[in-house]
Amino acid sequence: MRRKGPVDHVPGSPAVEMLAVTVHYQRTVALDRVTMHLPSGGHIAVLGPNGAGKSTLLKVVAGVVSPTSGEVRVHGRGPQRHTCIAYLPQRSAVDWSFPITVREVVAMGRMGGLPPWRRASAHDRARVEESLAQVGLSELANRHIGELSGGQEQRMFLARALAQRAQLFLMDEPLAGLDVGTQRELLRLVRELPHATVIVAMHELGMAQESFPQVMLLNTGIVAAGPPESVFIPEYLAQAYGRTLQFVRSAEGTLAVSDSCRPPEDADR
Amino acid sequence: MIEFFTEPFSYPFMVRALLAAVLASAACAVVGTYVVLRGMAFMGDALAHSILPGVAVGYLLGRGERTVVLWWALGTAVASALAMGAVARRGRLREDTAIGIVLAAMFALGIALISTTRGYAVDLAHFLFGNVLAVRPHDLWVMVGLGGAVFLTVALLQRELLLISFDPVLARTLRLPVRALHNLLLLMVAATVVLSLQVVGVALTLALLVTPPATGYLLARRVRTMMALGVASGLLSAVSGIYISYHAGIATGPAIVLVATALFLIALGCSRKRGSVLPL
Numbered sequence: 001m002r003r004k005g006p007v008d009h010v011p012g013s014p015a016v017e018m019l020a021v022t023v024h025y026q027r028t029v030a031l032d033r034v035t036m037h038l039p040s041g042g043h044i045a046v047l048g049p050n051g052a053g054k055s056t057l058l059k060v061v062a063g064v065v066s067p068t069s070g071e072v073r074v075h076g077r078g079p080q081r082h083t084c085i086a087y088l089p090q091r092s093a094v095d096w097s098f099p100i101t102v103r104e105v106v107a108m109g110r111m112g113g114l115p116p117w118r119r120a121s122a123h124d125r126a127r128v129e130e131s132l133a134q135v136g137l138s139e140l141a142n143r144h145i146g147e148l149s150g151g152q153e154q155r156m157f158l159a160r161a162l163a164q165r166a167q168l169f170l171m172d173e174p175l176a177g178l179d180v181g182t183q184r185e186l187l188r189l190v191r192e193l194p195h196a197t198v199i200v201a202m203h204e205l206g207m208a209q210e211s212f213p214q215v216m217l218l219n220t221g222i223v224a225a226g227p228p229e230s231v232f233i234p235e236y237l238a239q240a241y242g243r244t245l246q247f248v249r250s251a252e253g254t255l256a257v258s259d260s261c262r263p264p265e266d267a268d269r
Numbered sequence: 270m271i272e273f274f275t276e277p278f279s280y281p282f283m284v285r286a287l288l289a290a291v292l293a294s295a296a297c298a299v300v301g302t303y304v305v306l307r308g309m310a311f312m313g314d315a316l317a318h319s320i321l322p323g324v325a326v327g328y329l330l331g332r333g334e335r336t337v338v339l340w341w342a343l344g345t346a347v348a349s350a351l352a353m354g355a356v357a358r359r360g361r362l363r364e365d366t367a368i369g370i371v372l373a374a375m376f377a378l379g380i381a382l383i384s385t386t387r388g389y390a391v392d393l394a395h396f397l398f399g400n401v402l403a404v405r406p407h408d409l410w411v412m413v414g415l416g417g418a419v420f421l422t423v424a425l426l427q428r429e430l431l432l433i434s435f436d437p438v439l440a441r442t443l444r445l446p447v448r449a450l451h452n453l454l455l456l457m458v459a460a461t462v463v464l465s466l467q468v469v470g471v472a473l474t475l476a477l478l479v480t481p482p483a484t485g486y487l488l489a490r491r492v493r494t495m496m497a498l499g500v501a502s503g504l505l506s507a508v509s510g511i512y513i514s515y516h517a518g519i520a521t522g523p524a525i526v527l528v529a530t531a532l533f534l535i536a537l538g539c540s541r542k543r544g545s546v547l548p549l
Contacts, residue, residue: 080444
């Protein structure tokens with residue numbers, strides 16, 4: 001039951017470095033030679049069709065999935081012993097009927113590196129209340145998690161990451177199922193996180209364009225990465241999304257039209 | 270009227286039966302809380318059935334000495350728990366398929382072993398359905414030890430167990446020893462299976478493990494409340510099951526299980542919405 005302590009950060013190193021990272025699940029390739037650098041404090045949106053490896057990328061960075069080949073470094077070291085990484089799950093991956101309150105979920109963020117016999121201290125509890133207040137959930141802290149709206153659910157996980165004192169936020173499709181107003185509100189909250197490095201997996205091209213300085217198009221391998229205006233061009237979009245995407249030139253620019261409804265819940269892991 | 274309650278316990282074996290039933294149902298409700306939350310019911314049932322060969326070997330070697338049976342049962346349960354975990358991880362089969370294969374093989378082996386003895390049908394029935402009236406003082410001490418270990422472990426690790434049940438990915442990013450905690454939970458299930466061997470038997474252990482916590486799940490908004498309600502309904506089932514068994518002449522194990530089921534059905538009837546019954 002011994003745990004190794006968390007590791008120090010190497011000063012001046014980028015928050016995330018991936019070097020030719022490949023992940024195989026049995027015989028399928030989930031992630032193919034992905035190389036990226038994200039400086040400390042950088043925000044990037046990762047977009048791509050279902051099964052493109054977005055969740056896998058986040059989990060590799062979190063140190064929860066091990067790469068088949070290649071190397072991942074977080075603040076200069078392997079991710080496996082960092083406790084400053086928060087992975088915010090997809091809503092569909094959470095059991096919303098689990099008997100637990102909002103405050104209890106947020107308090108889980110304080111459990112890193114504690115030996116089992118050490119109970120929550122006054123400092124831990126204060127940190128939990130502070131995090132709840134920061135995302136505006138203080139009023140709902142005693143609610144059962146099943147009573148929250150979609151936007152509140154995401155803010156709860158954000159509060160948990162804040163309670164954890166996370167520096168690297170990995171958000172797995174936080175916008176799915178939210179209306180546009182709530183999506184904007186959530187992304188504003190994310191932009192205002194102090195000193196945070198953020199990777200968000202998402203499907204919403206427009207939202208990524210208006211809220212992120214950097215975006216990445218993923219389809220097991222990286223199709224393109226950089227500022228949205230240089231990445232969201234017909235050639236790359238067609239490479240990432242294949243033939244479900246069609247382009248129409250209109251007076252106001254190029255229109256991208258997807259000819260299928262959004263595929264069902266994300267099939268990648 | 271008072272005699273209705275006191276009369277059964279003028280017999281020492283009835284007192285031991287009561288203590289054994291109380292201990293087993295409380296330990297099962299505590300561990301069963303995690304079994305229900307993690308969707309491990311099939312695993313629990315499989316573990317209960319897979320101790321049969323251990324029971325048989327202990328029975329044959331110990332010449333009817335019950336304590337030997339308990340230790341062999343515990344050993345087999347632990348081995349089966351680890352084997353199921355290993356098969357599920359290693360094989361390309363779904364986990365429930367792997368569990369099913371181990372369950373069936375172990376159960377068959379157990380029956381095959383027991384069938385070599387003379388009093389085959391009677392002995393088998395005892396192991397399958399329990400015989401709480403036959404608990405001896407020494408068995409009770411073994412049970413107290415096992416139950417105590419389970420309660421202590423859960424008291425110490427309840428936050429960790431809650432975390433791996435709700436969000437295993439968070440547990441891993443906080444660098445908790447998730448695999449070790451999962452195996453520990455399996456060991457605790459194994460211990461409770463052995464505890465309930467004499468009370469409800471192999472075939473009905475699942476009921477003690479799943480039904481009272483499920484009752485708690487229906488009524489509670491928090492895991493702690495769920496566990497408390499599970500223990501309460503488990504204890505109520507154990508005590509009233511013993512009385513019903515004594516006065517109505519029904520086998521004790523099934524009586525306990527039927528009371529637990531009745532409590533579950535009442536909870537099911539009351540609970541429209543989570544927390545509507547108890548805002549806890």
